[in-house]
Amino acid sequence: MNKLLRSFKCAIAGIRVLIRDERNAKIHLAASVIVVVTGIVLNITRIEWCFISIAIALVLITEAINTAIEETVNYISKERKPQLGKIKDIAAGAVLIAAFFAVMIAALVFIPYFI
Numbered sequence: 001m002n003k004l005l006r007s008f009k010c011a012i013a014g015i016r017v018l019i020r021d022e023r024n025a026k027i028h029l030a031a032s033v034i035v036v037v038t039g040i041v042l043n044i045t046r047i048e049w050c051f052i053s054i055a056i057a058l059v060l061i062t063e064a065i066n067t068a069i070e071e072t073v074n075y076i077s078k079e080r081k082p083q084l085g086k087i088k089d090i091a092a093g094a095v096l097i098a099a100f101f102a103v104m105i106a107a108l109v110f111i112p113y114f115i
Contacts, residue, residue, distance in 0.1 A: 055102035062098040066091040
């Protein structure tokens with residue numbers, strides 16, 4: 001098996017672990033499905049799909065990075081240390097920023113269809 005195929009298998013395994021083990025990833029994925037179905041029902045434009053897709057990707061990517069950071073910090077130390085807590089808080093904050101941005105994009109795209 002070549003290196004490229006192996007790296008894809010590892011990446012897919014990582015996505016599976018993220019979705020299987022992380023509650024927030026499941027929440028974000030469910031919200032993404034709702035947004036995609038809403039977009040299909042409302043027949044949003046191609047440019048609106050671009051914005052929605054970027055927002056969804058940003059949230060899922062930051063959730064994956066946050067989880068990787070949390071897992072790394074937990075592996076490094078089982079003790080509660082202020083510096084490690086700060087690292088985890090900053091990573092979680094990045095997800096919150098991405099989620100807020102995604103909600104704003106969804107509102108800008110979908111609200112006009114209901115007015």
